Each structure stands twice: as C-alpha cells, then as structure tokens.
Amino acid sequence: METTRCGVIAVVGRPNVGKSTLMNALVREHLSITSSKPQTTRHRVLGVITETVKNTPTQFIFVDTPGFQTKHSNALNKTMNRAVMTALADVHAVLWVVEQGKLTSADTRVLELCPQHVPLIAVVNKVDMLKDKGLVLPFLQKVADLRSFAAVVPLSAESALNLDALKEALSTTLPEQAFYYDEDMLTDRPEKFLAAERIREKLFRLVGDELPYTCTVVIDRFVIEEGRRMIHASILVDRASHKAMIIGKGGEKLKRIASEARQDMERLFDGSVHLETWVKVRGGWADNASVLQTLGYD
Ligand SMILES: Nc1nc2c(ncn2[C@@H]2O[C@H](COP(=O)(O)OP(=O)(O)OP(=O)(O)O)[C@@H](O)[C@H]2O)c(=O)[nH]1
Structure with a gap:
C-alpha cells in the first residue's frame, strides 16, 4: 500500500497574530473568520486539506483556536481558553504563531502551554510588513533560542x-498513517455554523471599533428549498445602543x-442564499455560562 501521512495540527497563538488567516490560506478556503479586532475567533474550527507533499500524499487536519486570553476573565473567555487547552491535548503537531518583530509575554505564555512531547513549529507571520527583509533573521534567531522547535518558518x-x-516542514512531523477523512473533506463544521460565522465576521469588520466583542449570531432557521438556502439569523447584543450601532442610519449598516x-x-x-437578519437585545450573555452552552460554545 502507498505510504500516506495524516495528523491533527493545533494552530495556537495570542489574539490577532493571524492564526485564522493562516489556516484559511493553508486550506485555500475562507473557513475561519478573520478581522483586525482581537478575539474574532471563538470556536474551534477544523480545516482539512489533502495533498501530495514531497511525493507523499498527506492529510493536514488543522484546528484553529481562539487566541488565548489573559486580560479578561468572564465566562466567555474562560470557555475560549478551555477550547485552546482541549485543542492542545490530543494533536500530532502544534503551530505556534507569532508576529514578526513582536514577541510579547502573551506569546511566551502560550508557548509554555505547548506540550513538550509533540513536534512544535514556530511560525513567524506577517513578514510582508517588513520593508527590510534582512531584519527578519535576528528575530528568527530570537525565536529559535526559546525552545527546541522542529522548524522556525x-x-x-x-x-x-x-x-x-511550512507544509513541507510540517508534513515530516506527521505520522505515517491512513487518512482520517475523505480526501475532499474541508471542515467538520455544518453549514449552519459557517453561516453564523460569516455574519459575525461582517459585524467585526463593518461595525467600528466601538462594537463590543460580546455580540453574537444565532441561526434561527436554515432550510434548503428548491436548492436555495433559506436562512434566518439573529444578532444578539447586550444593549439597545449596540443594536442601533449595528442597524445604522436608515438600516444601511445592517443591510450591508x-x-x-x-x-x-x-x-x-456554491449556491443561492436568501438571508434575513434581526438584531435583538439580550443582556449579559457573555457572563452567563448556561446561555453560552445554549449558543453552542463548547
Ligand atoms: N500584513 C499582514 N497582516 C496579516 C497577516 N495575517 C493576518 N493578518 C491580519 O492580522 C489580523 C488578525 O488576523 P486573524 O487571522 O483574525 O488573527 P487571529 O490570530 O486568528 O486572531 P484571534 O481571532 O483574535 O485569535 C487581520 O487584520 C489580518 O488581516 C499577514 O501575513 N500579513
């Protein structure tokens, strides 16, 4: 039988270093939502890609995780931190993502959580922002000195x-074993989840910095009628003032x-979608563990 490699890879790092952008780029699909606001990612999302690397068919199963939170300690953040720890507990390799030129105590705290027995690759992201590419070398050295990495990329x-x-370095750390999923599998998440995440991404991107990170999206109805996806979604916010912010003048913002x-x-x-959205005020949900469970934060 032909040799194949397959493994689960956790993508970890402090908020905003580009974990979701990296996973989307690796699987070549916009699966995990991204924005310039920290804490955009709230759920674990699997992204799967199967391709031949160095003549060996390889299945990479990426687990994107929320950025590890150290600043706030509400129920939402505790749940998100737990998601990071769970993702790290059972993987074949870990990508620890940092931003070029910026190594903070939040980065090293995440590094300390990475298990010693699992191959670890340091990813130095955002090198496109460097005008002088020569500057990246001392930074790579600084990162390499922190721990014994399988590679620093x-x-x-x-x-x-x-x-x-990165894929080449990563593939050699994965065990030789059969694929876990079909070769055309892209994610473990249902369309309903992906739909809610798309709306949440637009909220983060289109409503200004004043948008409180506690707002969330719930899909009330998702049916396929004559090949068309009919979706009803509610955007849940804490206060009436947040609702006004999202709806915008004459409803323009919500429409966009x-x-x-x-x-x-x-x-x-890859099909037609009919989408209806409402904004509803539901106070204090980010601090209420049982509401979080109802909303699917596992
Ligand atoms: N210039 C540049 N910007 C990047 C790159 N990768 C990501 N970004 C930007 O960095 C910001 C954060 O990216 P995300 O992928 O949402 O970061 P994250 O680490 O998943 O963030 P959290 O969800 O907060 O954990 C976005 O504005 C991205 O466009 C990169 O390679 N170069």
Whole structure:
C-alpha cells in the first residue's frame, strides 16, 4: 500500500497574530473568520486539506483556536481558553504563531502551554510588513533560542508567501498513517455554523471599533428549498445602543452586513442564499455560562 501521512495540527497563538488567516490560506478556503479586532475567533474550527507533499500524499487536519486570553476573565473567555487547552491535548503537531518583530509575554505564555512531547513549529507571520527583509533573521534567531522547535518558518499568511515551506516542514512531523477523512473533506463544521460565522465576521469588520466583542449570531432557521438556502439569523447584543450601532442610519449598516455575508455564503456553499437578519437585545450573555452552552460554545 502507498505510504500516506495524516495528523491533527493545533494552530495556537495570542489574539490577532493571524492564526485564522493562516489556516484559511493553508486550506485555500475562507473557513475561519478573520478581522483586525482581537478575539474574532471563538470556536474551534477544523480545516482539512489533502495533498501530495514531497511525493507523499498527506492529510493536514488543522484546528484553529481562539487566541488565548489573559486580560479578561468572564465566562466567555474562560470557555475560549478551555477550547485552546482541549485543542492542545490530543494533536500530532502544534503551530505556534507569532508576529514578526513582536514577541510579547502573551506569546511566551502560550508557548509554555505547548506540550513538550509533540513536534512544535514556530511560525513567524506577517513578514510582508517588513520593508527590510534582512531584519527578519535576528528575530528568527530570537525565536529559535526559546525552545527546541522542529522548524522556525517565516511567512505571510495574507500574501500566501512561503506556505509551501511550512507544509513541507510540517508534513515530516506527521505520522505515517491512513487518512482520517475523505480526501475532499474541508471542515467538520455544518453549514449552519459557517453561516453564523460569516455574519459575525461582517459585524467585526463593518461595525467600528466601538462594537463590543460580546455580540453574537444565532441561526434561527436554515432550510434548503428548491436548492436555495433559506436562512434566518439573529444578532444578539447586550444593549439597545449596540443594536442601533449595528442597524445604522436608515438600516444601511445592517443591510450591508447581511448583503456581504450572503455573498460570502453563496461562494462558500456554491449556491443561492436568501438571508434575513434581526438584531435583538439580550443582556449579559457573555457572563452567563448556561446561555453560552445554549449558543453552542463548547
Ligand atoms: N500584513 C499582514 N497582516 C496579516 C497577516 N495575517 C493576518 N493578518 C491580519 O492580522 C489580523 C488578525 O488576523 P486573524 O487571522 O483574525 O488573527 P487571529 O490570530 O486568528 O486572531 P484571534 O481571532 O483574535 O485569535 C487581520 O487584520 C489580518 O488581516 C499577514 O501575513 N500579513
């Protein structure tokens, strides 16, 4: 039988270093949502890609994780931190992502959580931002000195620069074993989840920095009628003032959020989508563990 490699890889790092952008670039699909606001990622999302690397068919199963939180300690953040720890407990390799030129105590704290017995690769992201590429070398050395890494790989997730080098380094750390999933599998998440995430991404991107990170999206209805996905979604916010912020003047903002989210969904699902969205006020949900469970934060 032909040799194959397959493994689960956790993508960890402090908020905003580009973990979700990296996973999307690696699987070449916009699966995990991204924005310039820290804490965009709240759930574990699997991204799967199967391809031949160094003549060996290899299945990479990436687990994108929320950025590890050290600043706030509400129930939502505790749940997110637990998701990071769970992701790390049972993997074949770990990608620890940092931003070029910036090594903070939050980065090293995440590094300390990475298990010693699992191959660890340091990814130095956002190298496209460097005008003088020579500057990256001392930074790579600084990172390499922190621990015995299987590799230290500089790249740009956004510009898809040096991703092949990462896949090559990563593939050799994965065990020789049969694939876990079909070769065309992309994610373990259902369409309903991906739909809610698309809306949440637009919220993060289109509503200004004043948008409280506690707002969330719930899909109330998701049915397929004559090949068309009919989706009803509620955006849950803490206060009436947040609701006004999202709806915008004359409803313009909400219209744009829904329209851009619908277009993304049509691309992702490869089919027509009818989307209706409402904004509802539900106070204090980010601090309420049982509400979090109802909303699917596992
Ligand atoms: N210039 C540049 N920006 C990047 C790159 N990768 C990611 N970014 C930007 O960095 C920001 C954060 O990216 P995300 O992928 O959401 O980061 P994350 O680590 O998943 O963030 P959390 O969800 O907070 O944990 C976004 O504005 C991205 O566009 C890169 O290679 N180059």
